[in-house]
Amino acid sequence: MADAFADTIGASTVFTKTVSESDVYLFAGITGDLSPNHVDEAFMRTTAYGGRIAHGALLVGYMSNCSTNIVGRCGAIADSHFPVSLGYDKVRFLAGVRIGDTITITYRIVAANQGKARTEAEVKVTKEDGALCAVASHIMKWLPKEERRL
Numbered sequence: 001m002a003d004a005f006a007d008t009i010g011a012s013t014v015f016t017k018t019v020s021e022s023d024v025y026l027f028a029g030i031t032g033d034l035s036p037n038h039v040d041e042a043f044m045r046t047t048a049y050g051g052r053i054a055h056g057a058l059l060v061g062y063m064s065n066c067s068t069n070i071v072g073r074c075g076a077i078a079d080s081h082f083p084v085s086l087g088y089d090k091v092r093f094l095a096g097v098r099i100g101d102t103i104t105i106t107y108r109i110v111a112a113n114q115g116k117a118r119t120e121a122e123v124k125v126t127k128e129d130g131a132l133c134a135v136a137s138h139i140m141k142w143l144p145k146e147e148r149r150l
Helices: 002-006 021-031 041-045 056-073 076-080
Strands: 012-018 081-093 102-113 118-127 132-144
Touching (some): 002 076, 012 056, 021 056, 056 081, 056 102, 056 118, 076 081, 081 118
Antiparallel strands (some): 012 102, 081 132, 102 118
């Protein structure tokens, strides 16, 4: 099984999305985060951002899309194990993501630890102009699949 974990290093996936007004408002409603940063266009036009920005936690949610999609690119380990997210470390929001911005999330496995049955991925969120707006490190735990009992 050591090879299966090692073989995940370098696996990557990409997700591109245009952040819509409904994305931001639905997320605000679900979480209760109605900060003017996200819902008050008039106020935010007076700031350095020039308008409303998406929630950082929404960007982490988009990162989660990639952590789900990576499973299909992990080869043999995905045949015998299923992943559970242990969390995102070193999350940093480097630039605001405005409503209407198209972002690309790149998720790449950079380390694997067979003993702990974990992989670590580097996650980057960029805007269409190439600006880096968020980064994180994602830790995934791989649990053995058990045969179902009848």
